[in-house]
Amino acid sequence: MEGAEVKTNYDEEKEKWKRPPSSYGSMKSESEESEGPETDENGAGHEGAVLPERPAPVVIGSQNYLSPETLYTMNTEQTKPPGALVIETGSGDLDRAVDDYEEDEDEEDEDMYITNSPEPPEPVEFEGLMQTDEDEQPGRFPPEQDMPFVFTNILKTLTPLKFEEMYKFRSWLKLMARELKDSNFMEGDLLDFVDKMIEVFGHSKTLYITISCLDSSGLKAQAEELQKVCMKALIRYRLTEEINRKKKFVFEGLVESRVQNKLNQIFVEPKISKRICGAIDPSHEFRSKPITPLQVPDPDSFTSLKNLFRLTKDDGSRVRTVATTALPGSGMTLHTSKFCLDWAENTANRDLECVVRLPFHRFWSLKRSESENVSLLEMIHICTSAFKGLDSYLEEADHSKRLIIMDCLDSFQDSVDWLNTPLLTDIRTPASPEVLMVNIVRGNLLPGARVWVLGRPPAVSQIPPSLIDVFTEIQCFSEEMKEDYMRRRFTPELAQKILAHYQRIPTLRILAHQPFVCWIMATMYNRFLDRQGYGNNPPRLTPVITNLFLIQLNRRLSYYYYQPEVKTMWSNQDKDMLRSMGKMALEMLRRNTDVFFKDNLKEYGLDLREVVMLTGLCTELPAVSNQRRFSFIHFTLQEYMAAFYVFIMFYQDSKNVLESGGSGKLPFFRQSSSKAQPCKAANVVRCAVELTLNSPLGQYDLFLRFLCGLMNPTCHVKLFGGFLFEYRTPPVSGLKDVSKVLEDAIKTAPADRVENLKECNREVTQEDL
Structure with a gap:
């Protein structure tokens, strides 16, 4: 009462x-x-x-x-x-x-x-x-x-x-x-x-x-x-805590020199095109336009990273599946981390209930270990602990507010049958990794969930267009983005010093459009400019490209083949592959082309997947008449690979491949002369100078500069030592004679060739601290 x-x-x-x-x-x-x-x-x-x-x-x-x-x-x-x-x-x-x-x-x-x-x-x-x-x-x-x-x-x-x-x-x-x-x-x-x-x-x-x-x-x-x-709110809290713990900081470089930076501090918002064009920068120090015309994205096709899943299809409905690709070294995984971090910090895409990463690397690890089949539910628990004890959430009928991120498609090294893979709809039914992958993208598993697939162009191009609502491509840095990147990382004074230093070399200014090259130069010059006396001379071009070459190949071994991230000698198969790639690049220079096809790879005994997808040195261009086309990630890298082949043949086999007809006719040298005399560095460079001066401007000029740079002990002793060659490998002898060949050529060369010849001589003689 x-x-x-x-x-x-x-x-x-x-x-x-x-x-x-x-x-x-x-x-x-x-x-x-x-x-x-x-x-x-x-x-x-x-x-x-x-x-x-x-x-x-x-x-x-x-x-x-x-x-x-x-x-x-x-x-x-x-x-x-x-x-x-x-x-x-x-x-x-x-x-x-x-x-x-x-x-x-x-x-x-x-x-x-x-x-x-x-x-x-x-x-x-x-x-x-x-x-x-x-x-x-x-x-x-x-x-x-x-x-x-x-x-x-x-x-x-x-x-x-x-x-x-x-x-x-x-x-x-x-x-x-x-x-x-x-x-x-x-x-x-x-x-x-x-x-x-x-x-x-x-x-x-x-x-x-x-x-x-x-x-x-x-x-x-x-x-x-x-x-x-409050299950959904609890899942969101668990995911945000996990993302903040794993993604708030980014670790750059290999294990022994890894540097930690705040992602929000160094991240530069990319330009993302809704049209696949190849993303290759057509700029070149000597060529006014690329040999093969490259498609350029329309500025109207650009969208922002945070708005990828606010794009609409032709019928006005939201996209469900998005595929994103980019050149190797553009930081696709970094972009997914930024997307997740923005969601976790409630600054973008708050309408998504959850964001879950299921990287293809994990699927490949299961495939490689030959373990028993797993269910999608088990796979999710492997990748995140946020759903522990809350499996009922994943079994709900409506998944439209959930996002599944599947990055690094190229890491799954088996072919995938996207159209004929068996149907799977139950998240508790065990299946092979391929079946899980395909049914997530199709929308049979977690129906309605939005799916973001990322990978290098050769991998993403194999997905049938019927399974993807929109294909997108991350573009290279603009001039403003390059400067923004440096200023985010360093104090205004140091950023200005680094910018002024590398911009003295036109090719470095061009290559810095690629985010990975920009990071290499930021790392190198941040360390070098602390040394007294460094920076008085312009930087040399060859060490930068050599560092790109080494890092990409070592990443290939550690990420795709699970080798430790320490200095180890490359296998004979690795060395043979690089030599064959260099030989193909030299032949492409001779034919004055920057595109190669499947048949070219077979001709040089190269595996398409290894060269185009895993090395990080090549990419795939949009197909023409249903024929797949490939190229190096920049024409400059093709010139480097050609010079690399000539140098390796000289240094390891004592052969001058330029004298034996690599370029056709060489008026001042006869093939028989090399048989009478041992192969010397001056002879190789003399042939390269002759080849360059008798070819149109731009065809061999950077090739000659890279060849001279590789003769410098800084590259072939310090950088390649422990990878391509044994430690304490003997330096190339006769560099004074090489310098004399270049000085003599400068006296008689046409005016438009003199500046490059001076740079070649500096590549040979300059001793960086």
Whole structure:
């Protein structure tokens, strides 16, 4: 009867003390059972959920809370319901409020801070604190992951707790939430208490802490129920914590020289085209236009990284599958990390419920280990722990708000039958890695989920267009992006020194359009410019390309073949492959072409997958008449590979391949002369000079410069030592004679060739510190 009387009084007084509009939407601040005193099975009453201790009067009116949660609360008045003392925590007159309470003869000393208050009316929207519409960035949180939903359910869970249960909960909370002060536990009612937690930790972490404290307090039923109701919000918290832990920092370089940087600090937003063009920079120091016309993306086709899944199909619907490709070294994995980090930090794509990475590298590891077939559910647990104990989420029917990122398609080294692979729809059914991969992309597994596939062009081009809604391509750096990249990494003074240093060489300025080359120069010159005397002379071109060559090949061995990231000798098969690639590059120079085909690879005994997909030195261009076309990632690298072949044949086999007809007719030298004399560096360079001066400008000029640069001990002793050659390999002798050949050529060369010949001589003679 007592409960009925209280309820009647409550109904009569409801309009008098109704709480004004709350910031948390249509949430209730109490459970329906808390409208009257609770009774146990014997009918005995017990105390409602309260904060266990009464706070001392504290004046906090001077505090300025700037978080959205507190801004909401400060606009919500606390009124005094019958039978409860509510401290207005935003007021500076707490002492007077407590004194008034003590003078009230109708109240007893043991009054508690009752948490019940009426259901608020429709919420008031505060300007500047509302989320962006879902169709715009950063997007609107899904309702079950948003703050009002989480707040309401935390409050519903805590309200019915007894005094002893609340005391245990509070004790565990003090251990887990050390950021909260004792006063934070005591000020105001339970609503204010939860509000303060959300202000300090955010609603997702508050949910996690609440569940953990309930479980630790022995309230497992309440913890499990809260976890079940707020499952989507808990998954989002787990994923964001995992992404922040793994993606917030990027580790650059090999293990022995790895450097850690903040991703947001060094990341330069790329240009992404919705049209596949090849992404090769057509610029060249001597050629005004490339030999083979290259397609250039239309500026209207560009989109941003964060808007990839806001693109629409012809019928106006959102895209489901996106494939992205780029040149080797463009940082595709870095771009996926940035996408995930923006989502985890709630700065983009907040409308996605979850973002899960299932890299092809993991699928290939399973295939390579010849382990038993696994289900998609097991595969997800291998890649992330965020869904532990929450498998039911993945079995829901609607997956439209979920994103699966599958990067590095080129790491799966078996051919994949995208059209005839068996159908699979159950995430618990074990299958081979190929079956899982194909059915995710098709949309049979996790139907409706958005899928982002990334890989190098030769791999992505094998996916049937019917399975992909839009193909995109990451473009190289613009001039502004190159400078932005340097200025993000270094102090303004050092960035300016590095920019001014490498821009003295036109080819380096061109190659810096590729992000990987830009990173190499940033790493090299940051270290070199610390040395006294370095930087007085312009940089040499050959060491930069040699570093690119070495890093890409060592990455191939470590990433695709699981060899340790330490200096080891390359295998004979690796050396033979590089020699054959160089021979093909020299023949391409002779024929004045920059494109090769499958038949050319067979002619030189080269494997298409190894050369085009794994080395990181070549790429695939858009097909013409259904014929696949390939090229080096820049024409400059083709010239380097040709010079590399000539140098290797001279240094290891003591042969001058230029004298034996590599370029056709050489008027000043006869093939028989090499048989009478041992092969010398000066003879090789003399042939290369003759070849260059008797060919059109640009065909062999950089080839000659690279050949001279490889003669310098800095390259073939220090850089190649331990990889291509043994340590302490003897340097090339006769470099003074090589310099004399170049000086003599400068005296008689045409005016448009003199500058390059001077650079060739500097490549041979300059000793960098």
